Amino acid sequence: MLNVIKEQKGNILMVRLTGSIEESVDFEQLLGTLPAEAQINCKEVPRINSVGVKAWIRFFQATQAKGTKLKFVECSTAIVQQINLISNFTAGGVVESIFVPFSCLACKSELVGLFKSEDLKKLELKVPDLKCTKCGGNAAFDDIPEEYFAFLVR
Template sequence: MVNIEKSQSGSTITVKINGVIQEGVEFDKLIGTPSGGELVINTKDVKRINSTGVKHWIQYFQKIAANGVKLRFSECSPPIVDQINLIKNFTCGGSIESISAPFSCAGCNSQFISVLAIADLRKLQGKMPEPPCPKCKAKTVFDDSPEEYLAFLKRS
């Protein structure tokens, strides 16, 4: 099940999508069909997206992009980053501002998600930062392969 939180400031609509994107998702009803302006899509809390969810996603965002809506994706969750890497036009021409990346700490054995700005990642040229652990401040490691997780940066 998907839940949407929606707010608007001027011509910019911001939506926060959370839950599982799958069969039965109706973005038209949940978000609406804006024309013109800007739509900021925060997917930090998207837990999973299946193949039918991907189909609905692409159909919806292609349609509103064709209506002149500028798409911006922020805090893309790991399942969304996976789809961005797998499907060339998953963002339907929109820009990616930031991603959520999984890290772990050997010091206190905790795991956490860190939000990383795309502009900062480009400066690191394919390497992941090493944010301090929010619990114990020890050095952390990225919980995936940077080359695979950040592969989409080479396309954009």
């Protein structure tokens, strides 16, 4: 079940998506017609299935066709996977920031860190370790850089 919070900030409509994107999703009803600029926050989207992906692409491509400039921010790992798998997933929109999975080398906790796409490119995809929030140990990037960051270099 997907929930949407919208907030207008100047010329930009900030849209926060919360929840899984599945069969029941109706983007047209939830989001309506987006204005000239929209920023989509995907931090709280833990899951998107194949039906959800189709609905997503259909909605955002139609939105782009109407001239809306799209920016996707704080993309969850589930969303990043789709961005990597499907080249037109963002419908020409900018991916500003993404969550990156980490795993603590000491206590094995899984955590995520938020990075700007621009900064990841500057780091040449070599993600620095994070401090584990549970034990303070070192947490290392927990995926395959060539796969998780594929969208940054295509």
